[in-house]
Amino acid sequence: MERNNLYPIFLKTSNLQILIVGGGNVAEEKLTFLTKSSPDAKVTLVAPMFRKATKDLARKFDVELITDSYHAKYLMGKHMVIAATNVPEVNIQVYNDCRSFDKLVNVADNPPYCDFYMGGIVTKGNVKIAISTNGKSPTTAKRLRQFFEEVIPEDINKMVHNLNEYRKTLKGDFEQKVDKMNAITQKLVEKI
Numbered sequence: 069m070e071r072n073n074l075y076p077i078f079l080k081t082s083n084l085q086i087l088i089v090g091g092g093n094v095a096e097e098k099l100t101f102l103t104k105s106s107p108d109a110k111v112t113l114v115a116p117m118f119r120k121a122t123k124d125l126a127r128k129f130d131v132e133l134i135t136d137s138y139h140a141k142y143l144m145g146k147h148m149v150i151a152a153t154n155v156p157e158v159n160i161q162v163y164n165d166c167r168s169f170d171k172l173v174n175v176a177d178n179p180p181y182c183d184f185y186m187g188g189i190v191t192k193g194n195v196k197i198a199i200s201t202n203g204k205s206p207t208t209a210k211r212l213r214q215f216f217e218e219v220i221p222e223d224i225n226k227m228v229h230n231l232n233e234y235r236k237t238l239k240g241d242f243e244q245k246v247d248k249m250n251a252i253t254q255k256l257v258e259k260i
């Protein structure tokens with residue numbers, strides 16, 4: 069069976085500068101999911117024109133909008149880039165420039181031109197689940213996201229908080245703490 073070899077990481081987007089090239093539907097969709105998961109992300113968009121809803125989102129999440137066509141100078145200081153224009157040549161140019169400057173790049177909806185994929189994301193307090201289908205079916209990623217949003221209880225964060233508090237009260241060496249944490253959470257994985 070084919071398998072997903074991507075390695076998920078949880079980025080501190082408030083420490084990183086992200087550039088989105090484009091201001092249309094796709095750029096707005098990527099910005100919507102990015103800010104939904106990471107409202108404190110540092111994001112800049114560059115495009116000759118932006119949708120009204122994109123401008124509203126930008127105001128809400130303190131996103132910088134640059135009204136201009138893409139130029140490589142806009143990559144300066146950026147760590148990650150998402151290209152989402154409707155001009156394939158521009159998207160490929162962004163990809164090539166990012167390669168030259170060692171930036172991580174995602175050409176939205178174009179898997180061969182992605183160093184990383186955006187995933188389906190479920191957030192419940194401190195708990196976050198990211199879903200990828202290895203680029204094979206974004207719709208499945210969306211449906212799984214909706215499924216987990218539904219089935220994971222809101223109070224999962226209470227459990228994380230309580231276990232964090234309990235962990236602080238534990239004395240002993242590392243191994244004893246691990247044993248105690250495992251013992252108290254054993255029920256979670258026991259088959260009924």
Ligand SMILES: C[C@@]1(CC(=O)O)c2cc3[nH]c(cc4nc(cc5[nH]c(cc(n2)[C@H]1CCC(=O)O)[C@@](C)(CC(=O)O)[C@@H]5CCC(=O)O)C(CC(=O)O)=C4CCC(=O)O)c(CCC(=O)O)c3CC(=O)O
Nearest residue numbers: 101176177185186187188189200201202203206209210213
């Ligand atoms: C590879 C990837 C690269 C990337 O963009 O990062 C990619 C690629 C493509 N998307 C396409 C289209 C659609 N994308 C969505 C939705 C989402 N797409 C997302 C991620 C990814 N999309 C990455 C892989 C993720 C993984 O590994 O599973 C999500 C999860 C996250 C996000 O966008 O932030 C977000 C759901 C968020 C949520 O709801 O939680 C929908 C569904 C809808 O809108 O209802 C459609 C229309 C239905 C359809 O066409 O399938 C096309 C075809 C374009 C064409 O036909 O030209 C391609 C290209 C191709 O597949 O070749």
Ligand SMILES: NC(=O)C1=CN([C@@H]2O[C@H](COP(=O)(O)OP(=O)(O)OC[C@H]3O[C@@H](n4cnc5c(N)ncnc54)[C@H](O)[C@@H]3O)[C@@H](O)[C@H]2O)C=CC1
Nearest residue numbers: 090091092093094095114115116117137138153154158177
């Ligand atoms: N809209 C959709 O749901 C989907 C779109 N696509 C493809 O994704 C691409 C983008 O789609 P949309 O966002 O819907 O297009 P769009 O037409 O809504 O937006 C394109 C954006 O790119 C900007 N742009 C054009 N040239 C630029 C440049 N040189 N520098 C910076 N920005 C530039 C435009 O100003 C505009 O804001 C298209 O190629 C489309 O075929 C693929 C799948 C689904």
